[in-house]
Amino acid sequence: MKPNAVSRPPKLPVRSVDGHKGAFGRVLIVAGSDTMIGAPAFVGLSALRMGAGLVQVATPRAALLAVLGVVPELIGLALEPRGGNKLLMDAVEKADVVVVGPGLGQSTVARQRVRALLNVERSMVIDADALNILASEKAWPANMRANAVLTPHPGEMQRLGKLLGVDRVPADDDGRTRLATHAAGAFGQVVVLKGHRTVVADGRRVYVNNTGNSALSKAGTGDVLCGIIAALLAAGMDRFAAACLATHLHGLAGEIAGKRFGLRGVLARDVIDQLPTAVMRYEKK
Numbered sequence: 001m002k003p004n005a006v007s008r009p010p011k012l013p014v015r016s017v018d019g020h021k022g023a024f025g026r027v028l029i030v031a032g033s034d035t036m037i038g039a040p041a042f043v044g045l046s047a048l049r050m051g052a053g054l055v056q057v058a059t060p061r062a063a064l065l066a067v068l069g070v071v072p073e074l075i076g077l078a079l080e081p082r083g084g085n086k087l088l089m090d091a092v093e094k095a096d097v098v099v100v101g102p103g104l105g106q107s108t109v110a111r112q113r114v115r116a117l118l119n120v121e122r123s124m125v126i127d128a129d130a131l132n133i134l135a136s137e138k139a140w141p142a143n144m145r146a147n148a149v150l151t152p153h154p155g156e157m158q159r160l161g162k163l164l165g166v167d168r169v170p171a172d173d174d175g176r177t178r179l180a181t182h183a184a185g186a187f188g189q190v191v192v193l194k195g196h197r198t199v200v201a202d203g204r205r206v207y208v209n210n211t212g213n214s215a216l217s218k219a220g221t222g223d224v225l226c227g228i229i230a231a232l233l234a235a236g237m238d239r240f241a242a243a244c245l246a247t248h249l250h251g252l253a254g255e256i257a258g259k260r261f262g263l264r265g266v267l268a269r270d271v272i273d274q275l276p277t278a279v280m281r282y283e284k285k
Contacts, residue, residue: 003181006207009244012283013235015051024053025234027227028095030079030088030113031102031128032059032067039103039128041070042220042268046227047099048073049275050249052234056095058088081109085116097123097233098146101130102223117146123233124148125226126189128156135159140187149229149243150183151192153222157183173197177206190239192229192247194222200243207244212251215258220268225250228275253278 016023027047032040040057044067047055054075059067061078068076077091092098100117104110106129114133117124124146126134131152134140140163152160154169157179161167164186170176180193185203193199198209228250232242253274257266260274 003177003201003204003206006205006244009207009248010237010241012245012279013232013237015235019053021053024051025096025231025236026054026056026094027052027230027234028091028098029055029057029102029227029230030059030098030100030117031057031104031223032063033103033105033110034060034062036103036105037063037066037070038220038268039223041067041074042223042272043099043102043227043230044074045071045269046224046272046275047231047234048227049272050228050231050279052231056091058091079113085113088113089116089120092117092120092122095122097125097230099125099127099226099230101127101133102226104129106133106136115141118144119146121145122147123239125151125229125233127151127222127226131156132159135162137163139163144188147239148189149192149233149239150187150189151194151222151226151229153194157193169193173199173208177201177208181206190243192225192243194225198247198251200240200247202240205240207240207247209244209247209251211248212254213258213263215261215263215266216251216254216271218266218268221250221254221271224253224268224271227272249275249278249282252282256281 056075058077180201184191228246256274257270
C-alpha cells in the first residue's frame with residue numbers, strides 16, 4: 001500500500017501561559033559515556049530549549065559532572081559501571097519520554113540497559129548506539145513495548161537494513177521514502193531517515209522535510225534533533241506529528257544559524273541557540 005504523503009508539519013502544541021514545569025513533560029536521557037559527554041548535553045539542552053519542563057540525564061558517574069557543568073539546568077543520575085538498573089528504571093517510571101543511545105557505546109552493560117528500556121511501555125526516541133545495538137541482533141525484538149521514534153542516519157539505516165534483507169540505502173527521495181516506509185512497517189515504529197530532505201514514515205504516512213542545509217553537517221546536530229523530538233512528545237504530540245515538526249524546526253534552526261555563522265562555521269550548540277527563533281518564526285506562519 002502506498003503511504004499518504006504529508007505536505008506540511010503540524011502546528012506547535014498550545015503552551016499554557018500559567019503552566020508550571022510539571023505541566024510540560026519530563027524527559028529522561030540515557031546517553032553518553034566517559035569519552036562522549038557532548039551527546040547527552042546536546043540532547044538535554046535542545047529538549048529544554050524546546051520547552052520540556054524537566055529533563056534528567058542518566059550517564060556514567062565519570063561523565064556526569066562534566067555534562068552538568070555544560071548544562072546545569074539538567075537533573076543528573078549517575079549510572080554505575082557494572083550495571084545496577086534499579087535507579088535507572090525508577091527514573092524511567094517517572095519520565096514521560098525516554099531518549100536512549102547518543103554516545104552510549106556498545107559495551108555489555110550498554111546492551112543490557114538498552115534491552116531493559118525497550119521492554120518498558122514508554123514514548124521513546126532511539127538513536128545512535130542504541131540503533132547499532134538493535135542492528136547487531138539476529139532479529140528485531142519481538143517483545144519490544146516501547147513506542148518509539150527511530151532516528152537513523154544512512155549508515156545506521158544500512159546496518160538496520162540487514163534485519164529487513166536490505167543492503168543499500170538509496171540516495172534519491174523515492175528510494176529513501178520506500179525504505180523508511182518499509183522499515184516503519186516492519187519494526188512497528190516511526191522512522192526518521194536523516195539526511196538531505198529527511199524522511200519521516202510510520203508505515204501509513206510519509207513526510208519529506210524541506211528545511212535545512214549543510215550547516216547541519218556537524219557532529220552533535222543529530223543529538224539536537226533527538227532533544228527536539230523528545231520535547232514535542234513530552235508536550236503530548238503523537239510520534240509521527242512530533243517527528244515531522246521536529247525535523248522541520250531542526251532544519252529551520254540550521255538555516256538561521258547558517259546565515260549567522262556561514263555554512264562552514266555552525267556548531268551543534270549554535271543550532272540549539274537558534275531554536276527559539278525558529279519556533280517563533282514557525283508560530284507566525
